[in-house]
Amino acid sequence: MHAFYSPQLTISCREVQLPASESRHALQVLRLGVGDRILLLNGHGIRAEAVLDAVDNRRHSTTTCRILQADAAPQPQPHITLFIAPPKSKNIDAVIRTATELGAAAIVPVLCRFGVAKPDLDTIAHWTKTVIAAAKQSHNPWFPEIKAPAAFADVLEAADDHGFFGAVPEPADALPSPAALPVDDQRQTSLWIGPEGGFAPEELSALLAKGLQPLTVGQWILRVETAVPALLAVVLDRCQPHQRETAE
Amino acid sequence: MHAFYSPQLTISCREVQLPASESRHALQVLRLGVGDRILLLNGHGIRAEAVLDAVDNRRHSTTTCRILQADAAPQPQPHITLFIAPPKSKNIDAVIRTATELGAAAIVPVLCRFGVAKPDLDTIAHWTKTVIAAAKQSHNPWFPEIKAPAAFADVLEAADDHGFFGAVPEPADALPSPAALPVDDQRQTSLWIGPEGGFAPEELSALLAKGLQPLTVGQWILRVETAVPALLAVVLDRCQPHQRETAE
Numbered sequence: 122m123h124a125f126y127s128p129q130l131t132i133s134c135r136e137v138q139l140p141a142s143e144s145r146h147a148l149q150v151l152r153l154g155v156g157d158r159i160l161l162l163n164g165h166g167i168r169a170e171a172v173l174d175a176v177d178n179r180r181h182s183t184t185t186c187r188i189l190q191a192d193a194a195p196q197p198q199p200h201i202t203l204f205i206a207p208p209k210s211k212n213i214d215a216v217i218r219t220a221t222e223l224g225a226a227a228i229v230p231v232l233c234r235f236g237v238a239k240p241d242l243d244t245i246a247h248w249t250k251t252v253i254a255a256a257k258q259s260h261n262p263w264f265p266e267i268k269a270p271a272a273f274a275d276v277l278e279a280a281d282d283h284g285f286f287g288a289v290p291e292p293a294d295a296l297p298s299p300a301a302l303p304v305d306d307q308r309q310t311s312l313w314i315g316p317e318g319g320f321a322p323e324e325l326s327a328l329l330a331k332g333l334q335p336l337t338v339g340q341w342i343l344r345v346e347t348a349v350p351a352l353l354a355v356v357l358d359r360c361q362p363h364q365r366e367t368a369e
Numbered sequence: 370m371h372a373f374y375s376p377q378l379t380i381s382c383r384e385v386q387l388p389a390s391e392s393r394h395a396l397q398v399l400r401l402g403v404g405d406r407i408l409l410l411n412g413h414g415i416r417a418e419a420v421l422d423a424v425d426n427r428r429h430s431t432t433t434c435r436i437l438q439a440d441a442a443p444q445p446q447p448h449i450t451l452f453i454a455p456p457k458s459k460n461i462d463a464v465i466r467t468a469t470e471l472g473a474a475a476i477v478p479v480l481c482r483f484g485v486a487k488p489d490l491d492t493i494a495h496w497t498k499t500v501i502a503a504a505k506q507s508h509n510p511w512f513p514e515i516k517a518p519a520a521f522a523d524v525l526e527a528a529d530d531h532g533f534f535g536a537v538p539e540p541a542d543a544l545p546s547p548a549a550l551p552v553d554d555q556r557q558t559s560l561w562i563g564p565e566g567g568f569a570p571e572e573l574s575a576l577l578a579k580g581l582q583p584l585t586v587g588q589w590i591l592r593v594e595t596a597v598p599a600l601l602a603v604v605l606d607r608c609q610p611h612q613r614e615t616a617e
Contacts, residue, residue: 224587259589339471341507354599355606
């Protein structure tokens with residue numbers, strides 16, 4: 122079933138109008154019509170099965186949907202914030218799609234010493250569109266929130282002190298070996314991903330001083346498009362209940 | 370340091386010639402010259418630091434490298450075979466790159482009932498090039514082996530019975546809940562990834578009957594480009610020694 126973004130949708134709605142861009146996508150691209158069933162997502166956990174009730178077949182900009190049933194999806198556990206040094210624009214789209222599919226709660230662009238991109242407001246607006254597209258494709262009713270970019274030191278100071286950072290695997294790595302998170306910290310966590318080549322030495326020291334744990338997967342150098350899904354998945358898996366039971 | 374593929378390289382070599390395509394890449398694209406240091410990988414675990422000793426500056430097809438030091442990297446543990454229903458060609462390249470970076474030992478294209486691609490020999494040759502490119506970028510000296518495509522039932526019959534398959538997360542999923550692998554099975558394992566929309570019901574039954582375990586990460590639908598790095602990373606992490614210690 123095709124999913125659409127409906128910011129109007131609440132748990133008690135009987136009917137919604139699709140936003141004009143969603144309406145055009147439904148009618149012009151997907152060629153849906155009256156009677157077709159769709160999934161609606163409001164981005165904050167509410168989802169609904171609905172049926173197209175009235176459509177504007179000329180301008181395609183108006184679609185009225187009758188709600189068949191709505192529910193509130195529980196917020197995914199753990200609540201993961203992805204702190205990321207934005208890579209080049211082609212790669213950040215892949216990263217945002219992936220983080221949305223895997224259910225990150227928030228994405229924070231972090232300006233690191235060796236970072237290559239400094240996103241402006243237009244870029245952030247584009248990322249929001251990428252989040253919506255990925256959430257619709259993956260049926261994720263909780264859209265990750267994209268925060269304003271900020272400098273590494275400021276973000277770290279304000280951040281929670283539980284979580285992980287992606288470390289470059291090195292044979293002579295002096296970092297302490299990774300360990301599972303304590304059980305009571307697993308409902309809220311974070312993942313920090315540095316720029317290509319890794320964090321600067323003073324950034325690494327600050328992450329460790331904050332109490333964040335280095336995390337690697339495999340033995341080789343990962344591109345950011347691989348590091349984000351791989352490390353997010355490991356953090357999710359380590360915090361899942363069956364892993365907790367194993368650890369207890 | 371830039372890495373190059375050298376099938377000639379052995380642990381005791383003093384000198385190698387780069388293959389012509391690698392030589393052209395070094396001299397024409399990267400504009401390396403005599404005295405520049407490079408990393409050589411033979412694809413079977415041997416890697417060497419070398420220095421460009423003599424180059425053909427006219428045709429760029431000959432580069433002689435003097436070996437400074439060579440070593441044999443231990444084969445990564447666990448030995449993971451990725452069984453995959455090949456997606457569309459644009460996506461399979463992303464999957465092969467990712468599996469190479471994360472250190473999969475072998476990639477087996479599996480022809481499933483709902484699969485969309487049937488790779489021919491040209492396609493397999495192209496995948497081999499993708500493996501080499503990704504291995505060089507990630508400095509992985511163990512290139513994953515790409516096997517010939519075969520039908521689901523034949524591959525499953527010949528396959529090892531330890532491992533996981535990517536399951537589509539469903540609220541009403543009747544699959545048994547995932548559990549950590551027994552400790553003594555963690556040196557050799559497998560990951561099966563089905564086509565878009567998941568395995569056919571009879572394929573799912575066969576995977577379960579073989580003893581393979583369903584694995585999901587997050588709660589939403591993953592594209593294959595996300596599912597492969599996410600699930601490979603979870604399998605790697607669950608089989609890492611520190612996870613074994615946690616489980617014991």
